[in-house]
Amino acid sequence: MTVQETIHEMAVRARAASAELARMTTSAKNDALLAIAKALEAHADEIRGANAADVARAKENGLAPAMVDRLTLTPARFDAMVAGVRHVASLPDPVGETIWTRERPSGIEIRKVRVPIGVIAVVFESRPNVFIDTAALCLKTGNAVILRGGKEALETNKALAAAVKSAGVGDAVQLVETTDHAAVTELVRAVGLVDVAIPRGGERLIRAMCEAALVPVLKHYKGVCHIYVDDKADLAMALSILDNAKTQRPGVCNAAECLLVHEKLAPLFMPMVEAWAKDKGVTLHENEAGTEYLSLDINVAKVADVRAAIDFINANSSHHSECIVTNDAERAAEFLRDVDSACVYHNVSTRFTDGGEFGMGAEIGISTDKLHARGPMGLEELTTYKYLVTGDGVIRK
Amino acid sequence: MTVQETIHEMAVRARAASAELARMTTSAKNDALLAIAKALEAHADEIRGANAADVARAKENGLAPAMVDRLTLTPARFDAMVAGVRHVASLPDPVGETIWTRERPSGIEIRKVRVPIGVIAVVFESRPNVFIDTAALCLKTGNAVILRGGKEALETNKALAAAVKSAGVGDAVQLVETTDHAAVTELVRAVGLVDVAIPRGGERLIRAMCEAALVPVLKHYKGVCHIYVDDKADLAMALSILDNAKTQRPGVCNAAECLLVHEKLAPLFMPMVEAWAKDKGVTLHENEAGTEYLSLDINVAKVADVRAAIDFINANSSHHSECIVTNDAERAAEFLRDVDSACVYHNVSTRFTDGGEFGMGAEIGISTDKLHARGPMGLEELTTYKYLVTGDGVIRK
Numbered sequence: 001m002t003v004q005e006t007i008h009e010m011a012v013r014a015r016a017a018s019a020e021l022a023r024m025t026t027s028a029k030n031d032a033l034l035a036i037a038k039a040l041e042a043h044a045d046e047i048r049g050a051n052a053a054d055v056a057r058a059k060e061n062g063l064a065p066a067m068v069d070r071l072t073l074t075p076a077r078f079d080a081m082v083a084g085v086r087h088v089a090s091l092p093d094p095v096g097e098t099i100w101t102r103e104r105p106s107g108i109e110i111r112k113v114r115v116p117i118g119v120i121a122v123v124f125e126s127r128p129n130v131f132i133d134t135a136a137l138c139l140k141t142g143n144a145v146i147l148r149g150g151k152e153a154l155e156t157n158k159a160l161a162a163a164v165k166s167a168g169v170g171d172a173v174q175l176v177e178t179t180d181h182a183a184v185t186e187l188v189r190a191v192g193l194v195d196v197a198i199p200r201g202g203e204r205l206i207r208a209m210c211e212a213a214l215v216p217v218l219k220h221y222k223g224v225c226h227i228y229v230d231d232k233a234d235l236a237m238a239l240s241i242l243d244n245a246k247t248q249r250p251g252v253c254n255a256a257e258c259l260l261v262h263e264k265l266a267p268l269f270m271p272m273v274e275a276w277a278k279d280k281g282v283t284l285h286e287n288e289a290g291t292e293y294l295s296l297d298i299n300v301a302k303v304a305d306v307r308a309a310i311d312f313i314n315a316n317s318s319h320h321s322e323c324i325v326t327n328d329a330e331r332a333a334e335f336l337r338d339v340d341s342a343c344v345y346h347n348v349s350t351r352f353t354d355g356g357e358f359g360m361g362a363e364i365g366i367s368t369d370k371l372h373a374r375g376p377m378g379l380e381e382l383t384t385y386k387y388l389v390t391g392d393g394v395i396r397k
Numbered sequence: 398m399t400v401q402e403t404i405h406e407m408a409v410r411a412r413a414a415s416a417e418l419a420r421m422t423t424s425a426k427n428d429a430l431l432a433i434a435k436a437l438e439a440h441a442d443e444i445r446g447a448n449a450a451d452v453a454r455a456k457e458n459g460l461a462p463a464m465v466d467r468l469t470l471t472p473a474r475f476d477a478m479v480a481g482v483r484h485v486a487s488l489p490d491p492v493g494e495t496i497w498t499r500e501r502p503s504g505i506e507i508r509k510v511r512v513p514i515g516v517i518a519v520v521f522e523s524r525p526n527v528f529i530d531t532a533a534l535c536l537k538t539g540n541a542v543i544l545r546g547g548k549e550a551l552e553t554n555k556a557l558a559a560a561v562k563s564a565g566v567g568d569a570v571q572l573v574e575t576t577d578h579a580a581v582t583e584l585v586r587a588v589g590l591v592d593v594a595i596p597r598g599g600e601r602l603i604r605a606m607c608e609a610a611l612v613p614v615l616k617h618y619k620g621v622c623h624i625y626v627d628d629k630a631d632l633a634m635a636l637s638i639l640d641n642a643k644t645q646r647p648g649v650c651n652a653a654e655c656l657l658v659h660e661k662l663a664p665l666f667m668p669m670v671e672a673w674a675k676d677k678g679v680t681l682h683e684n685e686a687g688t689e690y691l692s693l694d695i696n697v698a699k700v701a702d703v704r705a706a707i708d709f710i711n712a713n714s715s716h717h718s719e720c721i722v723t724n725d726a727e728r729a730a731e732f733l734r735d736v737d738s739a740c741v742y743h744n745v746s747t748r749f750t751d752g753g754e755f756g757m758g759a760e761i762g763i764s765t766d767k768l769h770a771r772g773p774m775g776l777e778e779l780t781t782y783k784y785l786v787t788g789d790g791v792i793r794k
């Protein structure tokens with residue numbers, strides 16, 4: 001079989017599985033999740049062995065230490081992954097929820113109800129826990145999922161897939177085993193079989209998928225988050241938020257990458273920033289608007305006022321998360337209204353852009369797109385809806 | 398300037414206009430809509446003159462009569478178009494609505510609020526009223542719009558655009574005047590400037606746009622709607638629904654294209670169907686599953702039971718609108734749950750799939766996609782949301 005035929009056959013099987021999944025009760029889906037958690041524990045040795053082989057090969061091939069680290073399924077990460085599956089089982093099921101009902105003068109009654117999307121294709125890179133996290137979220141929401149991981153994690157992913165399969169979920173969770181990139185192209189062009197593709201990886205992967213895609217893609221390019229410190233800010237609060245947003249976890253997408261300072265405040269505040277940067281090992285940059293460092297680096301610019309800050313952000317941010325620090329309610333309201341990003345903060349660190357922190361229970365990613373889902377994507381964002389219309393022989397006049 | 402440069406410049410202007418539009422109050426937007434309605438009336442002669450020129454050229458070029466009809470802006474259609482703008486002004490504004498608020502244990506307060514999408518690109522075919530309808534819906538929801546019509550309607554669209562421009566809406570509504578197809582390609586690839594593309598036309602246009610697109614596309618391929626008549630149906634009701642769904646307006650996407658009859662009922666019901674077809678001039682077909690006739694033709698098939706009907710529909714429909722006629726509540730529930738279409742009906746004609754009939758006030762189209770919008774798309778579907786997060790110096794632990 002060609003790669004195209006293999007993927008097509010998997011997609012056909014996923015479509016059939018999705019019809020079954022859509023009919024499953026919440027408790028049946030939760031039982032399946034708990035069975036997966038048990039199966040992972042039962043297969044722990046095979047999974048760790050496969051991961052050790054992947055890690056050894058990666059080191060041989062001279063993979064960067066950061067990549068090798070991401071690839072490694074430590075005992076703590078393994079346990080967290082299994083606990084994650086059980087946590088998803090404990091969350092409320094959004095499927096079946098009635099969003100609204102309406103009686104119309106024509107005599108029809110309309111119910112808008114939440115249903116699974118259908119078949120989801122997820123392409124991810126080296127972190128093997130993504131396979132299990134994603135499978136659990138899709139299963140919980142009644143979606144079939146086809147996963148394609150990075151080639152360096154193939155043995156680990158195969159072992160994880162075997163464990164999941166042993167839990168009896170049939171074709172609900174399928175792993176693409178070929179490392180041929182044509183598989184990804186075929187997946188994102190499978191109109192009528194795949195309903196949405198979700199890349200979980202770097203910008204290059206995302207761009208390649210969007211370029212090839214005929215099915216919708218839910219994506220997050222990058223996180224270039226801004227902190228604007230207004231001249232009416234509490235300086236201690238501003239420094240605390242800056243410190244948290246930049247240094248608490250610099251490698252993540254909701255970390256701050258650019259500090260904007262009101263020019264009137266700069267003579268007072270910049271020395272504080274410089275002292276903080278020296279203390280925390282942060283490097284301050286200038287004229288690097290739009291850069292995603294993911295490290296202890298931050299771009300700094302002065303702006304004339306809140307309006308200039310808003311314009312700077314809308315021109316240079318990745319529309320992910322931005323914050324204003326001010327005690328002026330009017331300026332805060334203007335910033336919240338006019339900044340065109342998924343999450344806009346007033347006197348709160350940007351690090352809160354996260355499904356867990358937002359009370360979603362779990363997260364499949366953060367969308368910087370505006371359609372379907374924007375910001376953290378939890379279980380609800382893995383669903384769509386349909387209209388159920390009932391009446392007593394009603395016809396249109 | 399090349400076509401690419403022209404489109405890029407229009408998109409940059411639309412992006413700037415969208416920032417202004419997002420800040421406009423509902424009453425300012427409604428005033429702009431009423432000014433457009435007045436301007437259309439003031440420019441009626443120029444618009445009708447331009448349309449007459451388009452129609453004359455279309456006839457000269459031997460355009461099909463149905464196409465010439467679609468292109469013609471009769472006085473009645475002109476009045477309906479202007480009344481439509483005033484109607485949109487009278488509708489509630491979804492922008493600014495709080496979808497939910499949440500206080501989190503961390504001390505942050507989250508508000509999920511409805512906001513405009515930003516810049517919308519609409520590509521349509523020969524009906525010139527689409528230009529005004531779309532402009533009104535986008536303006537009402539605070540979106541800037543770039544419209545590209547069919548080349549046969551170019552003079553009409555230019556006259557309509559001039560009237561809209563005279564109402565003082567700046568770059569909120571822009572018409573692409575070039576007929577070069579490269580303009581469409583550039584529009585749907587303008588990531589960061591165009592937020593979504595909406596094709597309003599035939600399947601070929603939609604496929605071409607999806608093939609080229611890097612921005613999300615909201616679309617509706619076709620309407621292949623099914624009526625399943627169960628053996629526990631009221632036969633008079635079944636015939637009435639079939640008649641309404643097939644003959645009331647056969648050329649539209651929510652008209653029935655396929656009748657499924659329970660095999661036990663067929664000996665009794667098929668003679669009634671044949672008599673009805675003869676009476677109404679409907680041609681019955683066999684073995685043409687999945688065909689969109691848009692005429693007085695319908696495919697007919699027998700199925701073993703409701704499960705077979707569901708499977709037939711999920712395999713052959715366009716996932717638009719389907720109906721079960723039955724007095725059996727359990728079978729109805731099974732059909733409503735398992736048919737994977739935007740609108741699923743029980744004892745109601747499929748002709749109700751419509752923004753007006755659903756109480757949305759207006760409609761920009763019907764989506765057969767599952768992401769962002771499914772089924773009729775009204776004003777709410779032209780919006781997205783953002784999260785506003787406030788606190789008192791809250792940082793992540």
